[in-house]
Amino acid sequence: MIIGKTSWIGGIPITSLLNTPIIHEEESLAGFVYRLASANYYSSPKIIADHINLTLWDLQQNVFDKNMCKEISYLSNVDIEDLYERSYHPIEEYMDLKIKKLLFLKSSVKFCPECLKGDKVHKYLWGFNSVSMCIKHSLILSNCCQYCKRKIQLKSLLDGRCSACGFHYENSPVNRIQKQSEYYKAQYELHQFILGDNNCKFSDSELTLVEYMTLFDALFKLFDGLNTFIQPMSEGIYMKFDYHHLYDQTFYTAAFANVYWMCFVNYPHNLIYALESFDKSDCTMKKYRKRQFKKTLSGNKSFLFLKKEYEKYLLESAKAGRLNRNLASYDKETSQKLKIEYYNKRDLIERFNLSKGEVNELCVKGWLKPNIINKGKYINYLFEVTTAKKVISDYQLSQKSLITKKESARLLGISIESINTLIQEGIIEQKASLLNKQTSFIDENSIDKLTKSISKKAKKPERKEPSSLLSLKKCLDKYVTSGLQISKLIKLSIDGKIKVYKEGDGSNLTHLYFEEDEIKRFLKTESIQRDxxxxxxxxxxxxxxxxxxxxxxxxxxxxxxxxxxxxxxxxxxxxxxxxxxxxxxxxxxxxxxxxxxxxxxxxxxxxxxxxxxxxxxxxxxxxxxxxxxxxxxxxxxxxxxxxxxxxxxx
Structure with missing residues (x-):
């Protein structure tokens, strides 16, 4: 307490005012100054406001710096620190005007009717926009005259009646909230946080009051127009998010409790549920709201925990087809993340040089299994990146190994009729192209396998031997009437039942030679077995x-x-x-x-x-x-x- 220094009020030197009322525990400094002036029979606190260089309008804002508090301390004999703590100056000292308006009431005050039945005092917490309930009496605060609906000025509140209609504020109808409800819990935790309780839920994160209110305001705007998600305040009364009517303390209490429920009760499940409800609703300007909400989350590193959950939700929504096709036009970040995990049809065509027909056939054949999203008259196809790469790689490899019968005949040095015989006997494999169903193809891998199998059994003929050996062509020409076919010669050679000789290392079968006596014995044995x-x-x-x-x-x-x-x-x-x-x-x-x-x-x-x-x-x-x-x-x-x-x- 500072005593002995002279202050000048109205040109009169005063050490301290004659009457100094007791300051209440929860009282705001502005309310105390009003009562101080009234206790000393001043018609208004203007004389004190002029002394500390404040207008009456500014005085009602409850923003007093340390020097002002020092002057008021001289007049009231109240400790400077006690006075300063009742001012909003420690909180809004470095805030811009937009944040100040978000946090504090500027042009009016609000009150609890039950509290006014005792001493007429303006409480410190009543100046916060976010405080909409009296925890002591479980009542929603009033911010206007319940008779004429006019806003309430601080002087009228301390007088206890409306300056316009004379209605006594303590007679205002009340809206009582159950202490077990989420509405009460949310306001209780907020009160404790503002008053510096480190054990409340708001203290669990490192967010400041300004950051909380910025975040909550963004959520109010996002969910504007939706029904609330928690139980109604009273039976049969359901509230809506109504951003343009948040000055109504009942609406604000409902909105605040719902946002608290999203962020502090069963987080992030409740938040995701609310976001899903928003996407399913018929709210207007959804894209704009989402863009603005994401902008708010991206503008502050402290919101990273919520941003991660929101981006995760957006990505899952995109995968499930709950977002519009033109996602990239209003949410490039989510669109890019989706592209990292999924291809669409256009991506497959451009990245892998596929035709639209090939992509469709791969889906029809079951090679590609897209996540099909029906969005009205449009159908979106999403292909998981890793799976799609493997499937398309296998497909292109299988297509690469396909050659025509004509190419196979030229490669093996035999006729197309002989190719058909080898196919029928299963010596080489025929495959149908995925798209060109009218043309049959040969798997080049089966030709390589045939060539390797023959090469393992074949011997290189001696110089004296070729004259005593028959080439593949001569064998077929000479013994075709005896039923000798190329498929039989190939199988006998691979099975080691007849000797085979080969000149060169290529795949040409015309370089194969056989002993004629073995051919005769085989044909004779086959004839007996057959006839x-x-x-x-x-x-x-x-x-x-x-x-x-x-x-x-x-x-x-x-x-x-x-x-x-x-x-x-x-x-x-x-x-x-x-x-x-x-x-x-x-x-x-x-x-x-x-x-x-x-x-x-x-x-x-x-x-x-x-x-x-x-x-x-x-x-x-x-x-x-x-x-x-x-x-x-x-x-x-x-x-x-x-x-x-x-x-x-x-």
Whole structure:
């Protein structure tokens, strides 16, 4: 307390004023100055305002610097620091006018009707725009006369009645808020933060009051016109964000509580929910609002935590198709981020030199699986970058390895007909182009595989050998009527069943050579496997003459598989390998039986004569033929009989 220094008021030297009222704990300095003047019977505080070089208008702003507080301290005997803390000067000293208007009431005051029922005091917190509730009484503050709706000046408030209509402010209707509601919690945390409580939620981040109010103001503008997201203040009463009516303390309380709910309750889930609701709404000027909101976030590094969440939301919204197609025109940053993660159809065409038809076909075939976004009559396609690069690389590689049949024939040195044969046998692979469905292509990789497989088996012919070898072309020309095909020669060579020789290192198959004897053996074996033995061949194998075999056919001892009549009326008999094998298993000649069973051939003939066994060729020819089972049974019976003893007579 400063005592003893003389101050001059109205030309009169005064050490301190005669009456110095007790300053209330929550009182603003402007309100105290008004009461100080009134306690000393001044008609207005103008005389004190003039003394400290302030107009009455400026005095109501509650902005007193240290020198002013020093003069007021001389007059009131109140500590300078106590006075200075009740002024808004410590907060707005370095602020521009725009921020000051955002933070403080400038042309009027507001009040709590319940508080005015006691001492008529203007409280420090009532001068903040963001403070819209009395925490002590859980009431929304009033900022106008509830009878004539005029704004309230500080002098009228301290008088307790409206200067225009005489309405007593303490009789104003009240709007009471439940202490458990988000509306009350939001205002309570704000009160504590302004008063310097470091344990409140607003103190969790490093944002200042100015930064909070700047951020909240940006959110008010963004969500203007939307219904609030939290429970209504009272049953059946739903509030809206209404930026142009925020002077109405009920609207402001609702808007502030909703923004608090977004930023401090279940963050960032509630914020994302609110942003999604905004995008789904029919609000006007959405693009402009978003651009302005993002501008606010980008203008202050302290908002980085919220900016990251907002940009993340924008990116996810773009992926999901909730944003307009012309995203780049109003949000280049999100558009660029989207391009880093996704291609659109135009990107694929330009970056990978694809046609529009190729991109469409890749989608239809399921190679590319875009994120399809229906946006009204437009459809957007987004392709994940990494996946799209791999798919297109594989596609272009597969297309690069495709060549026509004509190119394949020239590469292998054979005819297109031979190419078709190799395709049918699966030796080379045919593929259809993704787009040109009318033309068949050959996979060049399968030709390389064929060439390598032959090269592994092929030998280089000696100088003396070529004359004794047949080239691929000569083999086919000479034995084409015997059913020899290029596919058979290739398979036999690769499987190592015939020897193959090769001159040079190229893929030309005309440089292949084969041993003619091996070709003949193969064709003969194949002919037998396919058609069987003719009469002459079968007679040699069975050990009978052709005439005898013919008689055996007539006697149904052996039955050919095929009987064909030639154009010259000659009958041809064909015997399969099975037919020949079955005959061997069923019958045996006398000479073969003698060798197999170690029995004299004459003994066998005696068995026939004694009618112990039947000769199957009896009456057909002079040859002897037994049924194996019958002969073996006879021999088994004879060998089981005891041998007869020979008695000698002396």
């Amino acid at each position: 069987g033995y003719n009469l002459g061949e079968a007679s040699k194998i069975l050990g009978f003459g052709e005439r005898t075999l013919h008689k055996m056919i007539n006697a149904n001892i052996i039955n050919p598989d095929k009987i064909m009549k030639k154009s010259n009326n000659r009958v041809v008999y064909m015997f399969s390998q099975k037919c020949v094998d079955d005959f061997y298993n069923q019958f045996i000649t006398a000479s073969d039986a003698s060798l197999k069973y170690q029995i004299n051939i004459n003994t066998l003939r005696n068995y026939i004569f004694d009618k112990k066994i039947r000769n199957e060729l009896s009456g057909i020819c002079n040859r002897v033929l037994f049924e194996k089972k019958e002969l073996e049974a006879l021999l088994f019976t004879i060998r089981q009989q005891p041998k007869k003893k020979n008695f000698r007579l002396d």
